[in-house]
Amino acid sequence: MDIREQRREAAVERMADHLLEKGMAGASLRPLAAAAGTSDRMLLYYFADKDELLAVTLERIAGRLRNALDAALPVGVRLPYAALLNALWSAVGSPGLAPYMHLWLELAAGAARGREPERTVAGAILEGFVTWVGDHLEAERQAGGDRAALLLTTLEGLLLLDAVGRRDLAEAARGIASSEPRPGRGR
Amino acid sequence: MDIREQRREAAVERMADHLLEKGMAGASLRPLAAAAGTSDRMLLYYFADKDELLAVTLERIAGRLRNALDAALPVGVRLPYAALLNALWSAVGSPGLAPYMHLWLELAAGAARGREPERTVAGAILEGFVTWVGDHLEAERQAGGDRAALLLTTLEGLLLLDAVGRRDLAEAARGIASSEPRPGRGR
DNA sequence: ATCTCCATGTAGCGGTCGCTACAAATTAGC
DNA sequence: GCTAATTTGTAGCGACCGCTACATGGAGAT
Numbered sequence: 001m002d003i004r005e006q007r008r009e010a011a012v013e014r015m016a017d018h019l020l021e022k023g024m025a026g027a028s029l030r031p032l033a034a035a036a037g038t039s040d041r042m043l044l045y046y047f048a049d050k051d052e053l054l055a056v057t058l059e060r061i062a063g064r065l066r067n068a069l070d071a072a073l074p075v076g077v078r079l080p081y082a083a084l085l086n087a088l089w090s091a092v093g094s095p096g097l098a099p100y101m102h103l104w105l106e107l108a109a110g111a112a113r114g115r116e117p118e119r120t121v122a123g124a125i126l127e128g129f130v131t132w133v134g135d136h137l138e139a140e141r142q143a144g145g146d147r148a149a150l151l152l153t154t155l156e157g158l159l160l161l162d163a164v165g166r167r168d169l170a171e172a173a174r175g176i177a178s179s180e181p182r183p184g185r186g187r
Numbered sequence: 188m189d190i191r192e193q194r195r196e197a198a199v200e201r202m203a204d205h206l207l208e209k210g211m212a213g214a215s216l217r218p219l220a221a222a223a224g225t226s227d228r229m230l231l232y233y234f235a236d237k238d239e240l241l242a243v244t245l246e247r248i249a250g251r252l253r254n255a256l257d258a259a260l261p262v263g264v265r266l267p268y269a270a271l272l273n274a275l276w277s278a279v280g281s282p283g284l285a286p287y288m289h290l291w292l293e294l295a296a297g298a299a300r301g302r303e304p305e306r307t308v309a310g311a312i313l314e315g316f317v318t319w320v321g322d323h324l325e326a327e328r329q330a331g332g333d334r335a336a337l338l339l340t341t342l343e344g345l346l347l348l349d350a351v352g353r354r355d356l357a358e359a360a361r362g363i364a365s366s367e368p369r370p371g372r373g374r
Numbered sequence: 375a376t377c378t379c380c381a382t383g384t385a386g387c388g389g390t391c392g393c394t395a396c397a398a399a400t401t402a403g404c
Numbered sequence: 405g406c407t408a409a410t411t412t413g414t415a416g417c418g419a420c421c422g423c424t425a426c427a428t429g430g431a432g433a434t
Contacts, residue, residue, distance in 0.1 A: 003401090003411080023300050029392065040392085042412070050392065102299040109292040112350035113210050119352070126351045146359045149348075153360035157344030161336075163299035164313045165306070172333045173340035190381075216422065227422080229382070237422065375434100382429075390421070400411070 008046040011036040015057045016064065020099040024106045024118075027054060055117040058107070062125045065100045069132060078138045082178040085151055088133075089158055089174055093167075101159055195233040198223040202244045203251065207286040211293045211305075214241060242304040245294070249312045252287045256319060265325045269365040272338055275320075276345055276361055280354075292350055 018026055018035035026032070029040035029050060036043070047053035072091040073079075079087060092101055104125070110118030133148040154177050161170040205213055205222035213219070216227035216237060223230070234240035259278040260266075266274060279288055291312070297305030320335040341364050348357040 007411090025300070025302075028390075030390080039413075041394090041414085044393065045411075102296070105292070105296040105299050108347050108351050109289070109296040111352065112289040112292050113212070115212075122351045123353075126348070126353060130353075130356065146363050149356040149360040150363045153341060153344030153348055153357065153364070155344070156347040157340030157342065160295050160343040160347060161313070161340055164295050164309045165298065166310075166313060166317075169317065169336045170340065173336040176333050176337045177340070194381090215420080217420080226383075228384085228424090231423065232381075378431100378433080380429100380431085382427100384427080385425090387424080388421100391419075392417105394415100394417080396414090396416105398411105398413075400409100402407100402409075404405100404407085 004046065007038070007042070011038060011043065011046060012057050012060050015053070016060045019057055020061060020103060023103055024110070029053075051117050055121055058103075058117065058121045059124070061100065061103065062121070062128065065097070065125075066128060066132070068097060068100075073136055075135070078136055080138045081147060081151060084133070084136055084138075085154060085174070085178050088151075088155055092155065092159060093162060093170070102163065105160070105163055191233065194225070194229070198225060198230065198233060199244050199247050202240070203247045206244055207248060207290060210290055211297070216240075238304050242308060245290075245304065245308045246311070248287065248290065249308070249315065252284070252312075253315060253319070255284060255287075260323055262322070265323055267325045268334060268338060271320070271323055271325075272341060272361070272365050275338075275342055279342065279346060280349060280357070288346055289350065292347070 014036045015032050018032055022031070027050075029043055032053070033040045033043050043053055044050075047056065069088075069091060073084075073087055091097060104122075107118045107122040107125070111122035129152055130145065130148060133152055134145050137148055137151065154173075158170040158174055161167070161173070201223045202219050205219055209218070214237075216230055219240070220227045220230050230240060231237075234243065256275075256278060260271075260274055278284060291309075294305045294309040294312070298309035316339055317332065317335060320339055321332050324335055324338065341360075345357040345361055348354070348360070
């Protein structure tokens with residue numbers, strides 16, 4: 001059996017932990033290697049270069065997040081706009097998912113600057129969010145995924161306000177966003 | 188006259204240009220010094236350390252952004268929710284302000300991790316946004332600044348989606364957010 | 375003219391960065 | 405058991421990082 005794949009796999013898992021804890025600031029070969037219980041030399045044996053290593057590890061982290069969200073709201077369940085927003089916010093705003101959200105912000109910032117691998121990874125993750133929200137929004141005969149886009153927008157906004165230390169503002173905004181009948185039905 | 192203050196002042200102005208262009212990745216003493224036409228040695232003569240230098244320069248950038256927003260929507264002018272959201276988005280979503288927004292995202296990401304000087308500076312900037320929106324939102328008898336919080340949330344969400352390369356999603360969301368009568372009046 | 379103090383240049387410290395050359399050890403194939 | 409290929413350690417390269425010690429320049433005061 002391919003020992004290299006095994007080690008590589010184990011390294012990814014432990015580097016994911018490390019990245020979640022330290023963020024992109026901890027994304028240096030030597031600290032990552034230490035966290036994985038190996039050496040920088042070996043990481044560059046498992047992966048072509050730092051970018052590939054990061055892309056794979058970040059993708060793994062995205063997978064974990066997907067699982068966490070699916071655990072909070074199983075596939076198949078659909079909610080109206082306000083309820084879905086509240087459920088989603090209570091998930092991503094929880095301390096357990098905070099490391100994911102902080103990392104997500106770092107990816108978004110890097111993507112905004114066109115940096116790789118952030119740009120590609122962040123694009124893929126966002127795409128996943130879009131379909132996830134679309135799959136959990138109660139449909140009604142609605143053109144396009146526009147309500148999903150708005151929900152995602154609101155959620156990301158809440159996230160950012162919270163990140164800058166204004167959870168109070170985020171809560172106030174969520175209060176309005178989920179109270180009135182606007183994006184629910186045409187009524 | 189204090190020559191030191193003059194040079195320091197000039198350095199801040201040119202370092203602000205540099206930071207806007209390169210982002211926090213360009214926030215190293217030697218490149219900053221080159222952009223300012225001086226040496227790293229002198230920067231640390233003008234400022235206590237890199238953190239103070241960054242704090243001052245970022246604050247200067249925040250001032251420029253305030254001016255740009257005031258130019259787009261003068262003090263005293265008040266708009267209804269939807270109109271203000273559209274006006275604000277057409278400003279911060281414009282190419283001219285893109286460097287500010289990209290930098291803002293980097294600050295937010297740093298703040299989320301509790302890094303200084305990002306945390307402090309980002310907090311101050313957000314505070315400024317809150318009062319700016321509050322000052323330009325048509326009041327109506329509304330409890331608290333909750334509508335301002337929601338508008339800011341939406342705006343930041345649009346910003347993030349755009350940053351990750353999904354301006355299409357942002358536009359779709361803005362379309363809904365500014366179309367229906369929800370946060371406008373109780374009607 | 376000397377003295378003092380501010381402004382600046384030069385050089386370097388100890389550290390981290392991504393990455394690589396080289397060689398030793400280990401394993402697998404026969 | 406020998407050979408060949410895979411896996412790993414050691415060492416180091418050149419670049420950059422924030423920051424500092426030291427020396428020198430020049431201007432103003434006496």
